[in-house]
Amino acid sequence: MDNYLVSLDKLKKKCDCEVFESKTTEDLSTSRELIGQDRAMEALKYGLSISRKGYNIYVSGFTGTGRNSYSHLVTKKFADKKDAPKDWCYVYNFKKPSSPKAISLKTGQGKLFKKDVDTVIKKLVLEIPKALDSKEYENSRNLTYTVYQKKAKNILAELNDLANEYNFVFRQTENGILSIPLKDGKPITDEELNNMSKEEIEALTNTSNELNHKAYDYVRRIKKVENDFNTEMKKLKESKVIEVLDQYVTPLIEKYDENQKIREYLNDMKDDIVKNYEGFLGKDNERQVQGFPFMINSEEDTMKRYEINLFMDNSYKKKAPVVKEMNPTYYNLFGKIDYINQFGGYKTDHTQIKPGSLHEANGGYIILQVKDILQSGKTWESLKRALITEQLKVENITGLNIISETLSPEPIPLDIKVILIGDFKIYQLLYNYDDDFKKLFKIRTDFDIEMDRNLENIRKIGSFVAYQCKEQNLKPFDNTGLATIIEYSSRLAAHQDKLTARFNDLVEIIYEADQWANIRDKSIVTKDEVNIAIEKRDFRNNIHEEKMTEAIESGIIIIDTKGEKIGEINGLSVVNIGQYMFGRPNKITVNTFAGKEGIINIEREVKQSGSIHDKGVLILGGYLGEKYAKDFPLTLTASITFEQSYGGIDGDSASSTELYALLSSLSGKPIKQSIAVTGSVNQKGFIQPIGGVNEKIEGYYKICKLKGLTGEKGIIIPHQNIQNLMLKDEVIEAVRNNKFRIYAVRTIDEGIEILTRIKAGKLNNNNQYEKGTINYLVQEKLRNYAELSKSYK
Incomplete structure (x- = not known):
């Protein structure tokens, strides 16, 4: 049996202190370089180097592998090779106020443009009233007034010549031109009018009607003169406003002549100021809302439209941006339109358009956690739409739009590389079920x-x-x-x-x-x-292991580590509680008897067994049939269970353990309870590797130590798992002192010999197993069951 013992030098691979070039880290060179991720780095750099639509990057890997920090670090290096992005401003759309215009400027020009426009508007607020209050303007106004007043007086004189024939006179009042009857050459008084008889009043009315009918053409001519005067006065005011605008706005247009959108905006602004110059005169208008008077400053309302919304100021950026958005909600990514509560209603304007992190990263890179962004379907869909259309549109998807005015700002061109950080499972789901994802995230980099x-x-x-x-x-x-x-x-x-x-x-x-x-x-x-x-x-996290150990020590959980028993064996499982994993011994028992039910997995019958564990148990039937029942039908009933197991069981690492107990039950030979077993098995009887081998060995070692290390206690592991051994020094020392044994096997035959101290047995020339061996006894028992099944038909 000693041939299967794992040698001491294979229980742990030590590290030689001399491999380091210095005695302490004080003399070592420092490095933040990502270690052992050459494949991931190559894929990441390749994806970052491609400036094509759809070549965004999905970074997969487990937490703690550096996928976040190093994705940011490498991306930053690429960003440092690119120029800072353009500035963006939103301005009032004079032709369609509900659709503010987006204007791009060279980096750093945005705040200069805003300052220039603000300065010009402040000057116009001062200069336009001055121009309309200047002596030159007053002289022009008085001259125009005199000319048109003279015209009006001449027409009124002609009208009064006609009125004299009817003993009337026309006077110009605030309410317009009125006809007044005369008496003795003077306008009739109210007292005289009240003393008139009915007949006199009727006659006077008829005369007035006749006169008014004839006077209509004269009155129309006077009104035309008034309208012409108002038109001329408006032209005069506008000409003065234009003179001011030519002095202050025209140089601004020339300054930004290379930017067509700015040139168009300033020309539209100039035309709008000419039409709405009253707003620069500083007059307040009183309005009525729901019966309550309040004041709205017309100057403030007018000035708002000329305010520049410096939407993205990149003047402080030296290179392309790299943004890590840790809370990628819709509005944090795409920006929003704010509203102001004014007298119970909500209003907004182009200055209330706010940017999101996509705008901050535009022209550069943005790093997002895929789990966070997938929590909002609208956010994910909007991100894909933006990448497909290569446009960023600010719009509110919920809230105030229903009860208030809304805006539809002009979209901004999107030039960005998106790096999604997530795990492989989410990648597979998106790749298989989201067609847009395949087109947009063509590069995957996997951190090992x-x-x-x-x-x-x-x-x-x-x-x-x-x-x-x-x-x-x-x-x-x-x-x-x-x-x-x-x-x-x-x-x-x-x-x-x-x-x-x-x-x-x-x-x-x-x-x-x-x-x-x-x-x-x-x-x-x-x-x-x-x-x-x-x-x-370990101590901070191993309370569950200690509780389990106490239960074994007190006999609540039955684990035997000495003696021999038929159909009973100690298996090993791994319990993972997050920061800590430990091995747990499990007693597995098997009963076999005549019948045709086959192998019954009790855990499966009570629905406490996972599919992988079920598969492992079903493999046992294939092994028995192929090895022992080639010339007779395999007829037996065997029940297998994990004793004192009250939760779910999955995995196939106990399949070889279950098979050993099954062979013990069929052969009638006891198994040494001092040896625990782990390892899966295939239908041909070859042992297969398992996970958590260190934890399993150390878990069983603790139980053996608790019950006394006699030198007979040990564990059987798959031979392939030797390369996984990195055991604690205490276990290695116990092996060194022959107090604990670790066996490694390749086949079931090797394992059963260790457990029973009886040869497994090989087929002889007559295709029969050697008498007295385990395989011989098992085959004979199965043959007996087959004969019994015939006799009970």
Whole structure:
């Protein structure tokens, strides 16, 4: 049996302290370089280098592999090679006020343009009233007034000549031209009018009607003169306003002549000011709403439309932006239109258009967490639409639009590279069920969870630790501490020739080891502090394991570690509680008897078994039939169960264990209870590797230690799992002192010999198994069951 023992040198791959080029990290070169992710880095850099539509990037991998920090770091390097993006402004649309215009400017010009326009408007507020109050304007106004007044008086004189024939006179009042009857050459008084008889009043009315009829043409001529005067006065005012605009706005148009949209906007603004110059005169208009008087400043309303909304000011950016949006809600990404509550109603304007992080990143890169963005279907769909159309449109999708005015701003061209961070499962779901995703995210970069344990990577981890010590002001690590970290890294990777790429786990141990050095008042972190940090980390999280151990010690959970029993065996499973994994022994029992039910998986019958475990049990029937029942029908009933198991069971790592117990029950030979087993099996009887081998071994070792290490206790593992062994020193020391044994097997035959101390047996020339062997006894029992089944038909 000793041939199957795993040698001491294979229980853990030590790290030689001398591989590091210095005694402590103080003398090591520091590096933040991503280690062991060459494939991921190549894919990421390739995706970032392609400036084509649809070549956005999906970064997959587990948390802690550096996918977030290094995606940002590499993206930043690419961004530093690109120029800063343009500035963007939203301005009032004089032709369609509900659709503000978007204007792009060279980087840094946005705030200059806004300042220029603000300065001009402030000057116009002062200069337009001055121009309309100047002596020159007054002279022109008086001259025009005199000319048209003279025209009106001449027509009125002609009208009064006609009125004299009817003993009337026409006077011009605030209410227009009125006809007044005369008496003795003077306008009749109210008293005289009241003293008239009915007949006199009737006669006077008829005369007035006749006169008014004849006077209509004269009155029309006077009104035309008035209208001509008003028109001429308006032209005079507008000409004065234009003179002011030519002085202040025209130079601004010339300054931004190269920008067509600015030129168009300033010309439209100029025309609008000419039409609405009254707003620059500073007069307040009183209006009535729901019976309550209030004042609205017409100047403020007018001035608002000339205000520039500096939507994106990139003057502070030297290179292309890289934005990490940690809360990618719709409005955080796409911006929004704010509203102002005014007298119970909501109003808005172009100055209330606010940018989102996509606008901040436009011209550069944005990094998003896929889980966060998928929580809102509207956000995900809107992001895809923006990438497809290559346009960014600000619009509110919920809220105030129903009860208030709304805007439809002009979209902004979108030039951006999106980097989504997520896991592989979400990638597969999106790739299989979202056609747009395939077209938009053509590059996938996958961060691995492990890397090769070679000299280069070992030294790089040393430089990584040195970088952490420098950046985080930690105590230096000596080479024994670094070697222990390398061994712990292989332990996390569960492979002697691999190192973990989940650097978050390493960083936590580095920080905690530094703290233990502080507690122990040491100036350098050694392997002792690293080991304490690992042990204390386990201790903080192993309460569930301790409770289970207590239950085994008290006999509540029945686990036998001595003696021999037929159809009973100790299997091993792994319990994962997040930051901590531990191995748990399970007693597996098998009963066999005559019948035709086959192998009954009790866990499956009570729906506590997963599909993978069910598959493992079904494989046992294939193994029995192929190995023992080629010349007779396989007829038996066997019940298999995990004793004292009250939760779900899945996985096939106990399939070989179940098969050993089944063979014991059929052969009638007992199994040594001191040896636990893990490993899956195929239908041909070959043992297959499993996960969590270190935790399983150490979990069973703790139980054996609790019940007394006699030298007979041990565990059987698949031969392939030797390369995964990174056991704790305590277990290795027990093996060294012959107090604990670890066997590695390739086949069921090898394992059953260890468990029963009886030969498995091989087929002889007569195609029969050797008498007295396990296989012979099993075959004979199955043959007996087959004969029994015939007799009971």
